[in-house]
Amino acid sequence: QTVKTSTFNASQGTAKKSTPISQRLGSRNRQPIALISIHGDPDVDIGREEAGGQNVYVRQVGEALAKLGWQVDMFTRKIHANQPTIVQHSPYCRTIRLSAGPLEYIPRDELFEYLPEFVTAFQNFQAKEGTNYPLVHTNYWLSAWVGLQLKKHHNVQLVHTYHSLGKVKYQAVSHRPSIADTRLAIEQQILEQSNTVIATSPQEEEVLRYLVSQNGHISVIPCGTNLENFHVISKPEARLKLGLDPQKPIILYVGRFDPRKGIETLVRACHQYQTTTNASFKLIIAGGSDPNKTDGQERQRIEDLVNELGLTEQTCFPGQLSHDILPLYYAAADVCVVPSHYEPFGLVAIEAMACGTPVIASNVGGLKFTVIPEETGLLVPPQDINGFADAINRILTDDVWTQKLRKQASVRVSENFSWVGVAIRLSDLYRRILAESIMDERLLPLSRSITASEITTIPVTNPT
Numbered sequence: 342q343t344v345k346t347s348t349f350n351a352s353q354g355t356a357k358k359s360t361p362i363s364q365r366l367g368s369r370n371r372q373p374i375a376l377i378s379i380h381g382d383p384d385v386d387i388g389r390e391e392a393g394g395q396n397v398y399v400r401q402v403g404e405a406l407a408k409l410g411w412q413v414d415m416f417t418r419k420i421h422a423n424q425p426t427i428v429q430h431s432p433y434c435r436t437i438r439l440s441a442g443p444l445e446y447i448p449r450d451e452l453f454e455y456l457p458e459f460v461t462a463f464q465n466f467q468a469k470e471g472t473n474y475p476l477v478h479t480n481y482w483l484s485a486w487v488g489l490q491l492k493k494h495h496n497v498q499l500v501h502t503y504h505s506l507g508k509v510k511y512q513a514v515s516h517r518p519s520i521a522d523t524r525l526a527i528e529q530q531i532l533e534q535s536n537t538v539i540a541t542s543p544q545e546e547e548v549l550r551y552l553v554s555q556n557g558h559i560s561v562i563p564c565g566t567n568l569e570n571f572h573v574i575s576k577p578e579a580r581l582k583l584g585l586d587p588q589k590p591i592i593l594y595v596g597r598f599d600p601r602k603g604i605e606t607l608v609r610a611c612h613q614y615q616t617t618t619n620a621s622f623k624l625i626i627a628g629g630s631d632p633n634k635t636d637g638q639e640r641q642r643i644e645d646l647v648n649e650l651g652l653t654e655q656t657c658f659p660g661q662l663s664h665d666i667l668p669l670y671y672a673a674a675d676v677c678v679v680p681s682h683y684e685p686f687g688l689v690a691i692e693a694m695a696c697g698t699p700v701i702a703s704n705v706g707g708l709k710f711t712v713i714p715e716e717t718g719l720l721v722p723p724q725d726i727n728g729f730a731d732a733i734n735r736i737l738t739d740d741v742w743t744q745k746l747r748k749q750a751s752v753r754v755s756e757n758f759s760w761v762g763v764a765i766r767l768s769d770l771y772r773r774i775l776a777e778s779i780m781d782e783r784l785l786p787l788s789r790s791i792t793a794s795e796i797t798t799i800p801v802t803n804p805t
């Protein structure tokens with residue numbers, strides 16, 4: 342096995358000296374848990390087609406849980422022979438890449454057939470390391486299937502986060518992939534059969550109850566953001582550092598190039614804003630893309646639209662931005678627009694608000710939970726070009742009000758959406774589930790009694 346030691350960047354926290362795995366595994370007072378994220382590698386560059394909020398979530402939650410006392414292993418699928426099998430991020434948190442199917446990128450809709458191999462690889466890994474994960478937290482429906490298989494054969498407690506929901510996704514697409522029915526069935530099974538699923542907003546909980554199942558447990562625990570990285574920076578300072586015009590209003594989009602992200606609505610709204618007010622502005626559309634993949638096609642479509650609407654001069658595409666530089670972009674902007682057709686949570690909105698930037702977002706999903714209209718930004722119906730144009734106009738023309746929005750936005754995030762806070766709530770949940778499972782086992786006839794170490798290995802949740 343190839344092992345890479347920690348290569349932290351500023352977005353992921355403070356760099357730590359890595360500890361040899363033998364020493365790490367020698368530590369018996371930590372409860373091991375597995376986070377499974379088959380297509381969302383927690384160690385890759387984010388902001389691309391297959392890498393976005395899910396990768397950030399798993400990595401940040403994993404790192405924060407390790408700081409709370411757990412031994413965290415994050416499992417994903419290896420897609421290149423030259424990727425290290427194990428990446429140690431900090432003494433008690435690592436990414437483990439398992440081989441399942443060919444060592445190449447495979448679109449997520451085509452991954453299902455390789456999942457049995459993933460289950461076998463996971464079991465082999467456990468056997469080889471002599472570790473048993475009593476709790477597995479799966480992410481996205483593909484990992485949910487793996488979790489359900491593990492639960493069938495082992496005494497595993499299962500927690501799941503959806504990140505995206507087939508029932509919502511397929512409402513908006515004309516062509517349903519052939520895997521759709523399988524996905525929908527698994528999304529229902531995981532709600533009904535796991536210990537609990539995590540809804541990242543009360544709106545997601547409602548959707549799950551309404552569209553997926555009335556049965557099963559749901560715990561509402563939001564996503565978070567790294568407050569050490571995403572914080573208020575003065576606008577002039579940020580613009581100076583980025584070499585941006587100190588005066589011209591800046592409208593910012595950050596995210597993947599995907600038609601469901603609604604970038605087209607934003608571009609058309611900017612065009613309308615310009616036509617009706619004759620105002621000057623800069624539109625920055627940030628996000629990675631690969632010309633050979635679908636995000637590359639979407640970027641080309643958006644660039645064509647920008648040119649067709651005569652916005653070429655005003656618009657720039659800086660490409661994929663790392664979390665090291667993103668805070669400067671958020672802080673430099675007058676407004677960040679999140680025009681998604683649907684968003685279960687929407688990390689970009691809280692990252693921008695944490696930097697003190699008001700957000701105009703579609704009034705869908707988690708965005709209705711994070712953005713407080715008139716207080717931290719504005720909400721507009723999805724795909725409503727006039728609505729977005731009016732909202733942009735309001736925010737760019739009322740300086741006094743926007744100063745208030747800026748302040749309230751950063752306070753909202755620091756008080757409600759830190760990864761540390763998220764991890765504390767997840768940690769409490771895991772502890773409760775594990776404690777209940779031990780009690781259940783004790784109630785079974787012929788069951789063994791609980792050992793003292795079983796109780797003490799459930800870690801405390803105070804951050805250290």
Ligand code: UDP
Nearest residue numbers: 388393394395596628629661662687688689
């Ligand atoms: N992102 C990034 N660089 C980019 C574009 C996006 O780091 O150029 C990150 C962004 O900061 C956020 C994540 O990708 O953390 C997107 O998460 P979100 O929940 O907004 O959308 P998703 O990708 O899950 O649909």
